[in-house]
Amino acid sequence: MQALIGRLSVECVEGDIAAQDGLDAVVNAANRDLMPGGGVAGAIHRAAGPELAETCRPLAPIQPGQAVLTPGFGLPNPYVIHCLGPVFGVDEPAEEFLKACYRNILAVADAHGLSSLATPAISTGIFGYPMADAARIALGTIAAEARGLRHLRWIRFVLAGKDALTVHEAALRGAVGQGG
Numbered sequence: 001m002q003a004l005i006g007r008l009s010v011e012c013v014e015g016d017i018a019a020q021d022g023l024d025a026v027v028n029a030a031n032r033d034l035m036p037g038g039g040v041a042g043a044i045h046r047a048a049g050p051e052l053a054e055t056c057r058p059l060a061p062i063q064p065g066q067a068v069l070t071p072g073f074g075l076p077n078p079y080v081i082h083c084l085g086p087v088f089g090v091d092e093p094a095e096e097f098l099k100a101c102y103r104n105i106l107a108v109a110d111a112h113g114l115s116s117l118a119t120p121a122i123s124t125g126i127f128g129y130p131m132a133d134a135a136r137i138a139l140g141t142i143a144a145e146a147r148g149l150r151h152l153r154w155i156r157f158v159l160a161g162k163d164a165l166t167v168h169e170a171a172l173r174g175a176v177g178q179g180g
Contacts, residue, residue, distance in 0.1 A: 001169045003176045006146040009154045010139070010175075012168040017158045018047035018075060020118035025079040026072065027105055027119035029127075032061040034068070034082050039125045049074040056082065064091045065100030067108045077118070081108050085123030088130070095137055098123060102141040109152050116154040121164055131164055135171035143175040 002011035017040055020026055029040040034056035036045035045052055051073045059068050059082075067083040083105050086097035101122050109117050121138070123129035142155060157172075159165045 001172060003172050005143050005176060007153060008142070008146040008149060010142065010157070010172060011155070012157045012159060012165055012172055014160070014162060014165045015158045016043065017118060017120045018043040020156065020158060021076045023077055023116040023118050023154070023156065024114040025069075025081050025109060025117040026075060026077045027117060027122070028080050028082040029120050029122045029125065030062065030082040030084050032063075032084055034060040034062065040120045044075065044080060047075050048072060048080065052080065064097040065104060067101065067104035069108050069112060079112070079114065081105050081117065083122060085127055086129070088123065088128040094123075094129065095133075098129065098134060098137045099141045102138050103145055106142065106145050106149060106152060110149050113151045115151055116156075117152070118156040118158050120158055120160070121168065124164070125160075131167045132171070135168045136174065139168070139171040139175035 028044045031037050055070045062084045064084050064086045070080050072078050072080050083101045085101050086094040124131050124134045157168050
């Protein structure tokens with residue numbers, strides 16, 4: 001599914017976050033230390049190669065909601081935007097931290113003149129954020145920020161599984177009315 005929020009095209013697809021050709025950046029649902037791990041961080045680091053961890057080391061640790069940019073190395077994308085989402089029930093206020101994630105991802109992308117990015121559903125894996133709430137927060141935040149973006153024109157949510165896709169498509173339909 002694809003929809004327009006202001007001048008920003010947002011789509012939801014099922015797929016592999018580390019295999020998103022044709023986009024300026026991919027978002028890493030990072031850990032505090034920006035190191036390889038499981039899930040999205042592991043997939044991105046494996047695809048990018050060991051140079052990514054070497055580049056990330058001096059940038060760590062990051063705090064929930066913070067986003068930093070690195071080269072993409074072996075990924076099909078020139079850049080990676082690393083963002084630490086909240087651990088649900090631990091990092092409070094979780095909703096504010098998750099909103100900060102998406103605001104900061106958009107700000108980093110726009111500040112670097114990027115026009116497109118792919119993002120996973122941040123914090124919904126091992127960090128335990130309920131998928132429907134995370135999708136509503138993510139897409140609502142993007143809709144609220146869309147009007148102020150100068151360069152970013154395309155966001156692809158890359159989701160693991162049909163259930164996540166269905167939830168994000170519903171949240172995207174709800175967010176379309178909120179945007180510019």
